[in-house]
Amino acid sequence: MRGNDWGKLAEKAIRQEEISIGEGLAVLAAADSEVLPLLHAAFAVRQTFFGKKVKLNMIINAKSGLCPEDCGYCAQSIVSNAPVEKYTLLEKETLLAGAREALKRKAGTYCIVASGRGPTDHEVEQVVDAVAEIRATMPLKICACLGALSAEKAAKLKEAGVERYNHNINTHEELHPAITTTHTYQNRIETLQHVKQSGMSPCSGVIIGMGESDQQIVEMAWALKELDADSVPVNFLHAIAGTPLEGRPATKPLRALKILALLRFILPTKEIRVSGGREVNLRTLQPLALYAANSIFVGDYLTTPGQQMELDYQMIEDLGFEIEECAL
Template sequence: MSQEGITVGISYWEQLADRALAGEVLTLAEGLSVLEADDQELLPILQAAFRVRKHYYGKKVKLNMIINAKSGYCPEDCGYCSQSIVSEAPIEKYSFLQKDTLIKGAVEAKERKAGTYCIVASGRGPTPREVDEVVEAVKVIKEELNMKVCACLGILKEEQATRLKEAGVDRYNHNLNTSAEHYENITQSHTYDDRVSTVNMAKKAGMSPCSGCIVGMGESKEEVVKIAYALRDLDADSIPVNFLNAIEGTPLENMDELDPRYCLKVLALFRLICPTKEIRVSGGREVNLRHLQPLALYPANAIFVGDYLTTEGQTAMIDHQMIVDLGFEIEEVAV
């Protein structure tokens, strides 16, 4: 099999793995060859990606758990989101949770063997009171539970980033979501550059940058490769790869262009382009990967356990068993 003059076979995928391990960046043509490969090439692609994953992370799996600290009431127009101002999805709406509830969520995350607890809130950016709640909760969580804490509160101001870092927030998430070229097709109430600036603001404050994407929003395969390049250039330490869960009542409710095999190729692509980074299978895992979920952990080394923001995930027990069945190991204390 050949694509654009490239001979594709088992040895070819292994060559890509060798290059990734050597720190070389795949070309656009090579990245596209992963996404465009025949499905019969899927297992060799996953094996090549697993070589890279195993080199940096062994067989360990990082678990993350989300708490939706504020649901709905968001003025942004993100077409994929059930909490946005343009959404008609029948979701539960509530204002920012108080400190004690955030702490209880961390206890639950610990019980589910999650090493990272993610405090996520809808909105353009946090209010002073919302930052106060997070700061006070994080101080207790860090002192009593020995967990890594990630915050995802929208667009940050410099002083807010500094306060979060000083309170003990280890990581800040702000996804790029899609390529710069495709961004206006998804959101118009803020820009792609706004998101890049927020990630850089978090880095400047000393928090580990977490930024990822949502695949399946009408972007081209070339744009998927480009977002992988962008996240590599951004030097995001953790890259959540979401697969669109088209929620009824959102502008993208009728979008249905993913299948499990393509999703696995996307994860392999991200491992080969961002070899040293935490690649996390995130939102839409269950509905898009379906029975092929276990194979996702050959290129990826992290998942969310429990529910997402407004959609349900499978139980932690099932996730734990999936990891055990693979012969992998849960990394209960995140590093």
């Protein structure tokens, strides 16, 4: 496939017709010289459903380290030797201060992220207390990412005003046991089902660069489509020293752009967020990612630094795009 074929693929996506596995594989196998035509086609889909708006999100690392899980990519896991801060769930006032900072950074969504297998009852109550005050005083959407979640805890978060809950599938089901053994792929699906049943918006994405094949990448995109995830963070592995995946090579920028185009074709109406690792994988081609994606994080990630906010704002302006205001 090439040239006009990408346009036909975009037309299918705009009509919300299914993109086949074969068509998806053709996107990933495209020659590097096809990246600009491919992004042109992906942008036609993005513009149809999102115009030139860019959604901004900000993370607060609400609980760091102290995690019993053995996820190979994570600096906070029990098997990591990376030097990260370790602390229990932040106090309410600190979470409120983070929300105020999110507003200053022009973020529409404030993401409260905590390490661990899943939240205790007490931790859920702490988050509920903070979220209730944030929603009462600030024009922010709240996304929580606290690990595995029961139906009861999901209902409490929804009632407090948490609009979105993040729980990534991270990788392909077949590859999952090579990435972590302390929980299963199905455990992750169960949490997402509880999220959907509660009425919260499901947020689920992937980490690219952990050994997945092209076929698995396409199938991961299909899995997210079947889960009906409303927001899809696309992380590109930032291999941190001291983690089991230390030393893995970064995804090449042009390949990263092909993957983002693929996800836009398969998930035409969904928020696609270029997330962790964009700075070290996309490097100078970061602006091109927004021709397929429509969302980014501003500021730092959980344990790694992000691009300076001012550079993100300049990137958006130089593209002729605009920051989407929070609409509650």
